[in-house]
Amino acid sequence: MDRREPSTRISERALTVWKLYGWITAGIISLVAIAVITLSIIFDWSNWFIVAAVVLPIIDIILFVYIFPTLKWKRWRYEVREEEIELQHGIFIVKRTLVPMIRVQHVDTEQGPILRKYRLSTISISTAATVHQIPALDLDEADSLRDSISALARVAEDDV
Amino acid sequence: MSEEKRLHPISTIISFVKHLKDAVIPLVLLLFLNRGDQDSFLSYMPLIVLGAFLIVILFLGILKWWRFTYRLEDGELRIEYGLFVKKKRYIPFERIQSLNYSEGILHRPLKLVKIKVETAGTSSNLESEAELTAITKEEANELNSIISKAKKRMKGQHEESREEGHALNEGGEQPEDIPEEKILYKMRAKDLIIMATTSGGVGVVISGVLIFLSQFAEMIPYKAVMNELAEVVEAGVLLTGIVVFFVLLVAWVIAVVLTFLRYADFTVKLVEKDIVITRGLLEKKQTTIPLNRIQGIRFNQNIVREPFKYTSVTIESAGGSALEKDSHTIRLLPMIRTKQATPILQVILPDYEWESEFIGAPRRSVFRYMFWNLLFVTLAIVPLSYFFYPVGLLSLILYPFMALLSWMQFRSAGYRLSPNQLTVRFRVLDKQTVFMKRKRIQSLELRQTWFQKKGKVATVSATIKSYIAGSESSVKHLAVDDVEKVLEWYRPEGQLLEEKEKVHQQTVE
Numbered sequence: 001m002d003r004r005e006p007s008t009r010i011s012e013r014a015l016t017v018w019k020l021y022g023w024i025t026a027g028i029i030s031l032v033a034i035a036v037i038t039l040s041i042i043f044d045w046s047n048w049f050i051v052a053a054v055v056l057p058i059i060d061i062i063l064f065v066y067i068f069p070t071l072k073w074k075r076w077r078y079e080v081r082e083e084e085i086e087l088q089h090g091i092f093i094v095k096r097t098l099v100p101m102i103r104v105q106h107v108d109t110e111q112g113p114i115l116r117k118y119r120l121s122t123i124s125i126s127t128a129a130t131v132h133q134i135p136a137l138d139l140d141e142a143d144s145l146r147d148s149i150s151a152l153a154r155v156a157e158d159d160v
Numbered sequence: 161m162s163e164e165k166r167l168h169p170i171s172t173i174i175s176f177v178k179h180l181k182d183a184v185i186p187l188v189l190l191l192f193l194n195r196g197d198q199d200s201f202l203s204y205m206p207l208i209v210l211g212a213f214l215i216v217i218l219f220l221g222i223l224k225w226w227r228f229t230y231r232l233e234d235g236e237l238r239i240e241y242g243l244f245v246k247k248k249r250y251i252p253f254e255r256i257q258s259l260n261y262s263e264g265i266l267h268r269p270l271k272l273v274k275i276k277v278e279t280a281g282t283s284s285n286l287e288s289e290a291e292l293t294a295i296t297k298e299e300a301n302e303l304n305s306i307i308s309k310a311k312k313r314m315k316g317q318h319e320e321s322r323e324e325g326h327a328l329n330e331g332g333e334q335p336e337d338i339p340e341e342k343i344l345y346k347m348r349a350k351d352l353i354i355m356a357t358t359s360g361g362v363g364v365v366i367s368g369v370l371i372f373l374s375q376f377a378e379m380i381p382y383k384a385v386m387n388e389l390a391e392v393v394e395a396g397v398l399l400t401g402i403v404v405f406f407v408l409l410v411a412w413v414i415a416v417v418l419t420f421l422r423y424a425d426f427t428v429k430l431v432e433k434d435i436v437i438t439r440g441l442l443e444k445k446q447t448t449i450p451l452n453r454i455q456g457i458r459f460n461q462n463i464v465r466e467p468f469k470y471t472s473v474t475i476e477s478a479g480g481s482a483l484e485k486d487s488h489t490i491r492l493l494p495m496i497r498t499k500q501a502t503p504i505l506q507v508i509l510p511d512y513e514w515e516s517e518f519i520g521a522p523r524r525s526v527f528r529y530m531f532w533n534l535l536f537v538t539l540a541i542v543p544l545s546y547f548f549y550p551v552g553l554l555s556l557i558l559y560p561f562m563a564l565l566s567w568m569q570f571r572s573a574g575y576r577l578s579p580n581q582l583t584v585r586f587r588v589l590d591k592q593t594v595f596m597k598r599k600r601i602q603s604l605e606l607r608q609t610w611f612q613k614k615g616k617v618a619t620v621s622a623t624i625k626s627y628i629a630g631s632e633s634s635v636k637h638l639a640v641d642d643v644e645k646v647l648e649w650y651r652p653e654g655q656l657l658e659e660k661e662k663v664h665q666q667t668v669e
Contacts, residue, residue, distance in 0.1 A: 083652035094613070096606040100652040103602050127602040128478065129630030130623050 006079035006086040006096075013118045014136030015073045020114060022065035030057045078134050080145060082152060085125060087132060103127040104153035107146045111139075125149065164229045168272050171228075171293040172221040174264070179217045187213070230292060232303070235310055237277065239290050249290055253310040255279045258434065258448035261300065265442050273300045278448075340432060344504050345493060347426035355495040356419035357412065358464045423494060430508060435475075437490065449490060453477045455600045455624045456631075457505065457512065459498070461591040471498045473505070476594075476626040512595055513581050518574030525573070525617055525637035529566040537562045565589070573635050575620065575642065577649050582622060586635045594633040600624050604650045606643050607634075618643040 033053035040049040068091060077088040085099045104125055111121040121142035125132045137145065180187075187210060220243070228241040237256065239249045260276040267273060275292040295303075424441040435449045456476040465471070473493040492508075493501055502514045537558050544552040572587035582601065585593045607619040620643045621634035 081653065090607075092609060094608045096647070097603055098605070098647060098650055099603045100650075102652070127625075129602040129625035132603065 006077040006088050008078050008080075010073070010076050010078070010134065010136055011120060011138045011141070012073075013120055013138070014076075015069055017114055017118055017120060017136055018069035018072065019065050022061070022069060026057060026061045026065060029060055033057050076135075080149060080152075085132070085149070087134065097132060099125060099127060099130075099132055101149070101152045104149060107149045107153070109142045109146050164231045165295075165299075166229055167225060167292060168270065168294040168296065169225060170266055170270060170272060172218070172225045174266055174293055175221040175224060176218050177266075179221070180214075183213075183217075232306060237290070237307070251277060251279060251290060253307050256307055256311070257450055257453060259300070259304050259307070260448055261444075261446035262440075263444040267294060268444070270294075271297050273297055275300055275303070342430040342507070343427060344430055344507060345426075345428040345496075347423060347494065351495055352419050352423055352426075353416055354468075354470070355423070356416040358462060358468075358470070358495075359415065359419070426494065428492060428504070435492070435508060437492070447490060449475060449477055451509070454509070455626060456594055456596040457492075457509070458595075459501070459591075459593040461498075461593075463589055463591075465495070466591060469497050469499070470495055471501060472496075473501055476624055476631055478625045478627070511580075512597070513576075513578050513583070514595070515576065515578075515583075516593075518576050518583070518585055519638075519642060521570060521573040521635075521637050522617065522639045524615055526567070526570050528612075528615065528617065528637045529570045529573075530563060533562045533566045533569075534559065570637075573637065575635055575638065575646060577646060582646065582649070584620070584622065584633050584635050586633070592633070594622075596622060596624055596633075598650065601650065602630060604647060605634075606647055608640070612637065612640075616640045620646050 033056065036053040037050050039045070040047075040053075071091045072089070075089055075091060075094065079086045083101050085101070085104070087095075087097045087099075089095055105128055106126050108124045108126070109121045110124070115121060115136065118136075119139045120136045121139050123134045123137055123142050123146055125134075134142075134145075223243060224241070227243060227246070228239070230237065230239045232238070235253050237251045237253065239251075241247055241249075257278045260278060261273045262276070263273050272294045273296075274294060277290040277292075279289055421441050421443075423439050425444075426439040427437070429436040429438075431448075433451050435451065437447045437449070439445055454475055455478050458474045458476060459471045460474060461471045471493075472491060472495055475490045475492050477490060493504065496504075498516075505512065505514055541555045541558060544555040546552065568591075569587045572585055572591050574585045576583040576585075580598050581595065582598065583593065583595050585591070602623045602625055604623075605621045607621060608617075612618055615637075616639065617637045618640040619634055619636045620638055621632055623630040623632045625631075
């Protein structure tokens with residue numbers, strides 16, 4: 001049934017970057033947690049605050065550093081064919097999206113500071129009505145993909 | 161018509177009134193506040209300020225009118241305007257999608273129209289729209305014919321260079337100078353009344369009347385009225401009944417009046433390749449939709465109207481004016497029996513299929529529709545029952561209603577494939593049917609949660625362009641095989657094969 005499942009995976013470095021994102025948010029949450037612990041010791045709040053402040057960051061790290069990025073990476077597939085682009089992603093809800101080349105209006109690549117450090121880049125494919133992103137592709141791959149998509153994308157003769 | 165032209169001077173008054181409307185609240189405040197000490201110079205202050213303000217607005221209006229000129233030159237509509245900084249806006253004719261007319265109360269006695277120039281509405285081009293506040297009808301028609309002629313000529317050249325065969329057809333159409341008009345639909349007064357009665361607007365009006373009444377409760381001598389009535393009628397229940405009836409009646413009348421103001425004389429015409437909709441009692445509005453801008457058609461069956469087999473038909477159109485908020489979903493037929501809608505649509509869009517047989521969701525999906533809705537309702541019922549213990553239990557009534565709605569949602573879900581068209585039907589509260597041509601679908605998505613995967617069902621979701629954004633239609637819990645079928649149907653590579661086969665067949669024939 002899934003005979004046409006898209007085949008290309010995104011860069012493995014994406015996993016590293018997502019984990020890094022996870023660590024950054026975990027760091028922020030930990031700071032808040034530390035503040036809560038300090039306050040609850042000073043003002044003698046219920047012990048449950050301390051328990052929560054210890055447990056929640058741990059859960060966050062387990063989920064957003066270890067489990068979700070891996071699942072997300074495993075799920076992410078894409079394939080750029082001559083006539084169409086097919087994407088598949090989503091942890092809880094698997095989404096398979098089909099975008100015909102003739103509907104593509106323009107392609108962008110972009111990267112933030114973290115992505116740049118890992119030589120990665122995000123590609124956005126815009127149609128007249130929707131925008132689809134492939135996150136964290138290898139820089140060269142993203143650039144060549146962008147070029148080939150924009151070469152393949154032809155302007156439709158109809159109005160939009 | 162290449163000389164510079166000004167709008168009709170009445171546009172100064174129009175812009176004056178418009179500015180006044182915008183400033184009405186501060187002005188009223190200014191008048192009524194600060195009325196303390198009499199006979200002093202200060203008590204006249206508000207009036208003086210007000211007077212000065214009005215004069216300035218009027219003066220600005222005149223200046224604006226004086227500075228605003230338009231002309232047709234080199235295949236462009238050229239507008240120059242601006243109070244202090246002169247701005248120029250040149251719109252090439254081929255970028256103009258349509259001219260929309262509207263006539264306000266001030267326009268009508270003078271036989272003037274307001275024209276909105278609509279361009280292809282990609283977000284970057286919003287700036288290239290224009291509005292001519294008041295010009296005479298003759299000028300408007302002249303403008304219209306010059307632009308459409310120029311557009312036709314350009315298109316003709318374009319096609320000639322591309323395909324010589326088409327040039328003949330173009331030439332054949334050219335001599336008819338007067339565009340062919342075909343009236344397709346006129347709304348009757350009866351329809352308008354039914355529409356007003358069943359529209360959601362009634363609810364809004366009712367709440368509006370209630371709020372109004374509660375605001376003025378102190379002014380109306382309820383007590384006196386009630387005491388007097390109580391002497392006549394002993395039961396307070398009856399009184400409440402009368403009040404409720406009165407409120408409903410007033411709300412209904414207001415709704416009818418509002419509907420008449422907006423939709424009186426609702427007429428749909430087909431003029432060459434454009435749909436022209438005119439409507440309105442005091443303010444006449446004319447909307448033009450080029451057929452090739454239509455992205456999809458949506459039937460919306462309001463849950464109140466559904467038992468009477470009434471539906472409203474809206475057009476999803478690309479472009480449209482950014483200045484007018486409701487222009488992206490254009491009501492083509494505000495209220496009509498489904499059976500009557502189809503013949504009209506067949507004339508306008510003969511290449512669409514209006515069949516209403518659908519492949520529905522499989523039986524196993526009933527449970528899914530039920531489960532999520534009932535879970536959702538439970539989230540409301542539990543706290544209600546807990547915190548308002550005896551009375552809150554009444555909220556349990558929501559269960560059967562929700563179960564019924566879920567059942568209806570299940571029954572409504574469905575899709576229909578034909579070689580070039582996808583039709584989907586789904587229900588949130590109102591039943592919606594969306595007709596989409598394959599070449600208008602921007603992207604298609606199959607969605608599947610973990611639970612859906614277990615049950616071998618999936619959600620299909622198609623996006624078409626509507627206005628400058630997208631409009632997504634999705635049907636939940638269809639059999640996964642069916643959704644895959646839709647995906648395969650949409651796949652361009654499959655289409656290529658089909659087309660090749662078609663060409664092959666034709667050459668064989």
